[in-house]
Amino acid sequence: MGAIDKHVQPFPRPFTMRDLVSHAITFLIGLSLGIIFSLQLKSSFPRPLVVFQAASNLVSSTSPSVPPLSPRNGTSNSSTSISLKEEYQSVMHNMSDQELLLRASSRVPRLQESSGHPKIAFMFLTGGPLPLAPLWEKFFGGHQGFYTIYIHSHPHYNQTVPQTSVFYGRRIPSQPVYWGTATMIDAERRLLASALLDPSNQRFVLLSDSCIPLFNFTTIYDYLITSNLSFLSLYDDPRKVGRGRYNPQMSPMINITNWRKGSQWFEMHREMALHVVSDQTYYSVFKRYCQPPCYNDEHYIPTLVNMFYVELNSNRSITWVDWSRGEPHPRKHGPADINHELLNQMRYGSECIYNGNTTSMCFLFARKFSPSTLKPLLSLLHFHS
Numbered sequence: 199m200g201a202i203d204k205h206v207q208p209f210p211r212p213f214t215m216r217d218l219v220s221h222a223i224t225f226l227i228g229l230s231l232g233i234i235f236s237l238q239l240k241s242s243f244p245r246p247l248v249v250f251q252a253a254s255n256l257v258s259s260t261s262p263s264v265p266p267l268s269p270r271n272g273t274s275n276s277s278t279s280i281s282l283k284e285e286y287q288s289v290m291h292n293m294s295d296q297e298l299l300l301r302a303s304s305r306v307p308r309l310q311e312s313s314g315h316p317k318i319a320f321m322f323l324t325g326g327p328l329p330l331a332p333l334w335e336k337f338f339g340g341h342q343g344f345y346t347i348y349i350h351s352h353p354h355y356n357q358t359v360p361q362t363s364v365f366y367g368r369r370i371p372s373q374p375v376y377w378g379t380a381t382m383i384d385a386e387r388r389l390l391a392s393a394l395l396d397p398s399n400q401r402f403v404l405l406s407d408s409c410i411p412l413f414n415f416t417t418i419y420d421y422l423i424t425s426n427l428s429f430l431s432l433y434d435d436p437r438k439v440g441r442g443r444y445n446p447q448m449s450p451m452i453n454i455t456n457w458r459k460g461s462q463w464f465e466m467h468r469e470m471a472l473h474v475v476s477d478q479t480y481y482s483v484f485k486r487y488c489q490p491p492c493y494n495d496e497h498y499i500p501t502l503v504n505m506f507y508v509e510l511n512s513n514r515s516i517t518w519v520d521w522s523r524g525e526p527h528p529r530k531h532g533p534a535d536i537n538h539e540l541l542n543q544m545r546y547g548s549e550c551i552y553n554g555n556t557t558s559m560c561f562l563f564a565r566k567f568s569p570s571t572l573k574p575l576l577s578l579l580h581f582h583s
Contacts, residue, residue, distance in 0.1 A: 429514060474502065
């Protein structure tokens with residue numbers, strides 16, 4: 199027993215009031231230091247969610263606007279792709295010309311109204327079929343959603359095209375057109391007004407049934423969409439075929455100093471197109487006093503642009519044509535004329551200003567090409583984008 203008793207530890211000292219007070223003070227000091235340290239950490243390091251939200255707001259407010267989507271990137275994105283049903287929706291309607299022009303002139307020139315990217319309106323003015331349609335089919339192929347097509351043909355023309363064609367359902371309500379009369383500018387205004395009903399259309403090209411594209415779709419799209427100006431040729435021609443067509447009865451609305459001549463085959467941006475379809479005053483003057491040998495299609499839009507919108511215009515055409523023979527009508531090309539040398543001359547044989555810089559790429563389209571040129575053109579123009 200004694201040996202065992204030697205190794206038994208004695209009981210600890212009794213817990214006194216002084217010990218209780220000492221432990222309580224130590225606990226309170228530690229708790230206070232913990233709270234202070236925790237608050238300091240919160241003020242120095244905000245929650246990650248708040249930091250992410252602030253950064254997102256900063257990026258969205260300072261980033262530059264996204265440039266227009268280019269057809270170079272295709273239309274496979276689900277948010278921007280256009281269904282064939284939407285692309286080929288008919289443009290027929292039962293509005294009168296007056297109702298159509300009124301509705302179109304109320305369309306504000308802002309792309310924000312539309313969903314998607316800006317489009318180019320290709321407006322074909324023809325009496326009947328489009329003999330070079332297979333060439334245009336190749337040109338438009340694979341770029342649905344970046345263009346719209348409008349065709350003004352004779353109202354009695356009733357030939358149909360396959361539903362698979364880009365031209366299916368694209369004829370607008372029309373009226374007969376007679377060369378050299380005001381019916382020509384009526385047709386042009388009808389095409390512009392129809393195209394303006396789609397707020398996505400930002401550029402408007404007038405083409406004939408003998409026109410061809412000189413470049414692939416992507417090149418032409420980028421050239422027009424990024425241009426600062428419209429493309430209309432207008433000039434003061436002192437000869438009988440220029441100022442000699444001016445009718446003094448147009449004064450004082452239109453003076454001889456305002457009078458201009460230009461190419462019928464224009465390209466314009468949305469703001470200018472709205473001005474043209476909204477005009478009634480000067481259109482009425484032309485319709486009354488511009489009679490052959492005064493030709494409305496050569497003078498109405500050039501004079502209107504010269505009077506009010508000259509700062510919006512590049513003062514050149516992007517449609518190449520051969521007037522070298524000095525005849526009333528330009529040269530019409532046949533199959534024997536078609537070769538790489540001619541096409542390259544049309545593409546790069548000139549010099550002009552584009553967005554403030556000198557370039558040799560001045561023409562995007564060309565005319566006049568006979569129906570018999572289709573086969574050689576298809577063999578030379580491949581339109582790879």
